[in-house]
Amino acid sequence: MLKFKSTLYIVFFLLCTAGGASAQNNKVKDLFKVKSPKIQYVRPDTTILIEYEEFPDESSDAGKSIRFNPKKELSIVSEDTTELDLGEQHIVEVSEEMLIDSSWIKIASYYAIWDTRNINPYRMDGRQLKDTVDITLYDPRTKRDYRMPLEKTPVTSHFGHRGSRWHYGTDIDLNTGDSIFAAFDGVVRINKWDGGGYGNYIVVRHYNGLETLYGHMSKAIAETGTFVKAGELLGLGGSTGRSTGPHLHYEVRYQGNPIDPELMYEFPAYLIKDQNFQITSALFNYYNRSKSSSATGARKSTYHTVRSGDTLSGIAKRYGVGVSQVTRLNGISTRTTLKVGRKLRIR
Structure with missing residues (x-):
């Protein structure tokens, strides 16, 4: 009976040691x-x-x-x-x-x-x-x-x-x-x-x-x-x-x-x-x-009356908008000649 108990203690010790090693390995992997x-x-x-x-x-x-x-x-x-x-x-x-x-x-x-x-x-x-x-x-x-x-x-x-x-x-x-x-x-x-x-x-x-x-x-x-x-x-x-x-x-x-x-x-x-x-x-x-x-x-609409020397880029910059917006709102292109007195919609 004494030998049987000793054997159980040894097995229990080995299992605990193996479990601790496994936990340590898992911790390293984590x-x-x-x-x-x-x-x-x-x-x-x-x-x-x-x-x-x-x-x-x-x-x-x-x-x-x-x-x-x-x-x-x-x-x-x-x-x-x-x-x-x-x-x-x-x-x-x-x-x-x-x-x-x-x-x-x-x-x-x-x-x-x-x-x-x-x-x-x-x-x-x-x-x-x-x-x-x-x-x-x-x-x-x-x-x-x-x-x-x-x-x-x-x-x-x-x-x-x-x-x-x-x-x-x-x-x-x-x-x-x-x-x-x-x-x-x-x-x-x-x-x-x-x-x-x-x-x-x-x-x-x-x-x-x-x-x-x-x-x-x-x-x-x-x-x-x-x-x-x-x-x-x-x-x-x-x-x-x-x-x-x-x-x-x-x-x-x-x-x-x-x-x-x-x-x-x-x-x-x-x-x-x-x-x-x-x-x-x-x-x-x-x-x-x-x-x-x-x-x-x-919406409020804003218009600009073209004056001598005005350009599309200059007008757009003055009002803080893009040239593309001015051309789109007025149905014109960047090559369009601006006539003095014409009203351009800005917004």
Whole structure:
């Protein structure tokens, strides 16, 4: 009996040793695995919809970006289609992590929807925020830095009312071919062409909760889904889309809602104002002004009377529109001779 018990103890010891070795091997293997995203489905808040009538071109991405209308079709990172209800949009909470410098960094846990085609698919009115959202823009302790989008940042046009429409970003002067950099660490969500508005543009989703948009590039380089560190090259400056000259159209957005970049940046001084930034509903009160300044019911039409020495490009630049818009509205071509006294429709 004593020998039998001894044998059992030896077998039990060997099994435990083997199990510990197996667990150790599994632990080593786990170091090379990518963590699976955590996905949770919740109902979207659909109580508020905002629509703006006046913008460069309704068919352009720039025009669509200010409408808080969700896209029917949903496209997200690591989408679990077994939980989706066809014909109804779900908001998906996604927590993605990436191994960077031996640390797991969250890269996609701040928004509910991942959409590679639409600038604003979030269906969220910033004026309805009930709480203050505290955002850490950068944190040197965790090696999360920031970078200005250009080497030099002279502002040529500010956020706010422009003519009969609202300008939802800050225009920064550049030369065609100048390098454009990511403002913060994040993932490229959109790399797209918008002929009636932004031209070649990129949208980056940042882990600090913001998104930034870079428009009118001569070449968009960073591909959709690419992880970029602050200061990494996104593209080259240009004047594509609805642009009258080389510049960077730079936007900062929170869940689709544009924020005046100059509340965060001292552009001429080439620095960011503070390490932290607070988002409140008051930041988006400009929606009331932008809506009242745009056409309601019927559109306003603007005309220009041709004078001696006028050219199509000069007229278009004066009113901040594209030559193509002037030719389209008046049924003419760029070769048409402009007669003094003729009225051209601008908008």
